Amino acid sequence: MNPSAGLMGASLIQEAQVNQWVAWADCLASTVSAVTNAHGKNVDGDINKLKGQVKDLNTHLKDKTWIVGNRVTVADLICGWTLAKVQVCFDAQFRKANTNLC
Numbered sequence: 001m002n003p004s005a006g007l008m009g010a011s012l013i014q015e016a017q018v019n020q021w022v023a024w025a026d027c028l029a030s031t032v033s034a035v036t037n038a039h040g041k042n043v044d045g046d047i048n049k050l051k052g053q054v055k056d057l058n059t060h061l062k063d064k065t066w067i068v069g070n071r072v073t074v075a076d077l078i079c080g081w082t083l084a085k086v087q088v089c090f091d092a093q094f095r096k097a098n099t100n101l102c
Contacts, residue, residue, distance in 0.1 A: 006069075006071055006073070007072070007073055007074050007077075008073065008074060009068050009069055009073055010069055010070075010071075014068050014069050014073070017067075017068045017075070018067075018068050018073045018074050018075040020075075021057075021067050021068065021075035021078070021079055022074060022075055022078050022079075024053075024056075024057075024079070025075075025078045025079045025081075025082040025083075027053075028050065028053055028082055028083075029082065031046050031049055031050050031053075032050070032082060032085055032086050034046045035047060035050065035086050035089055036085050036086060043089075047086075047089050047090070050086060050089075050090075051090065051094055054083065054090075054098060054101065055098065057079060057083075057100075057101065058098040058099075058100045058101050059100075061100035061101065062100055064100075067079060083101065
């Protein structure tokens with residue numbers, strides 16, 4: 001975690017934003033776990049909950065390449081890793097409507 005790598009952002013404000021998005025991903029963890037560990041159970045409610053939360057990130061990414069600043073940060077890595085686990089649970093229509101996440 002060398003500070004010169006910029007993974008926590010280029011300023012204190014960006015570092016706070018990175019921390020905010022990491023916390024956002026952490027809040028998704030229990031719902032992601034419920035979906036990925038369902039073993040055939042009905043998870044429609046959890047998937048719908050995730051869809052609502054993922055829309056926030058999609059909206060944030062409109063006209064942006066990275067979640068914070070102009071380069072990859074820990075926020076991109078953590079959010080991407082968290083959502084990669086459940087992306088196959090989203091129907092094609094939802095994925096198409098939320099193209100900023102792809």
